[in-house]
Amino acid sequence: MKSLQDSLYNWLTIKVVSDARQDDIAAQETKKLFDEILYNDHGLVDIEVTSDEIMYYIHFKQKGEQKKMxxxxxxxxxxLEQINAEPEKYRNYDDID
Structure with a gap:
């Protein structure tokens, strides 16, 4: 992923899913992939997420400089809302017969 904004958007989206579905192997693996993209491709460290009723805020360091999005x-x-609305479409690997 070339754009930091796109990478953070995708990372945060899967982080929200993986936090809500800690037994979802695919979500955990995908989050790990995006963790690596943020670190290896964009050099982000010390990533912290906060939120309020309207927004998610991501605070991080890049090249020693504190930034936020x-x-x-x-x-x-x-x-996450789509998964929760149709859970049968998003079964965990271990649940597949």
Whole structure:
């Protein structure tokens, strides 16, 4: 991923899913992949996430400089809402017969 903003958006979206679905192997593996992208491709460290009713805020260091970005909750939580609305479409690997 070339854009830091795109990488953070995708990372935060899967982080929200993986935090809510800690037994979801695919979500955990995907989050790990995005962790590596943020660290290896963009040089981010000390990533912290906070939120309020409207936004998610990501604070991080890049090349020693403290930075932040924000994303609307409605955009970040859309994947989790879709999974929760149709859980049969998003079964865990271990649940597949």
């Amino acid at each position: 924000r994303f609307p909750r409605e955009l970040i939580e859309v994947m």
